[in-house]
Amino acid sequence: MAIYRQIQTLFWQDGFVAELTPEEKYFFFYLLTNSRTAQCGIFEINIRIMEAETGYNRETIEKLIKRFVEYGKILYCKETREIMILNWMKYNFINSKNTMCCMNKELKAVKNKEFVNKLYKICLDKGYDAAAIFEGIFLSTEEKTDPVDEDNINEENLSINRGLEGANKPLGEKEIKEEIYIQKESSSTEIVINNKVKHKSNSDKILEEYNKNIRQATINDIEKMSLWLKDFEEEVLIEAILAAVKYGAPHIGYLESIVKSWRSLGLFTMEKLKNYRDKSKKGSVNKRANEDAYKYLD
Structure with a gap:
């Protein structure tokens, strides 16, 4: 314990951090700095302890854990109560004998062996001394899916290694949920609400960007975008999709977080969004602030 x-x-x-809600920022900062964090980035923590230290109730904490799993920033095992911060090594590894001995000791106590295998692959990819770090530790040679709490899996979740692969099967033209569906005419795709075309000119572009950068759109995704289009200009939603990609979180959960943040700021039009970004740039200490920021979340 550090x-x-x-x-x-x-x-x-x-x-990425700038687009999080205040609740998410606080919780993520807590994950990085709580007293149970370990040199290897994998630590065991009880939700009751998290309740006491953050002031959040159990329901809120479980919701936030699930959200950061969806963002692709942590792994969580409900059975062993362990959390793995996926990009921890990038910013906390020190190439010293003491550090590697400390990590070796910690890893031998990790209960979820899939977390250990995941970290082993990370160390190999980054060129760390895996032999010293994992000395005396049994490693499985089988390929396994990244561990995610099965109770929290739903059709909107993406596994850590899935990248831009669609989480669901491609939609057919006849798939319908209530009154919102995808309608294809000629070579264009339209979002239809209550049998009326909404934003016909650019809705096909929104879906194209979403399918290309996030995943193959599901009926639920179409429903969400249809609701967003009632308040936001099409170009603003496309910018939100591109922002999710830019900040290394091409997931529906993070996209929703961006939209929620922009809604709270009243950024419903491209003009307001551009003005907000211009003001943010002028108020920045230097133009490379976002690029050089401490990114646990690549």
């Missing part, structure tokens, strides 16, 4: 954790001051200007 006495302190180092966080760069530019952490708060990180593009």
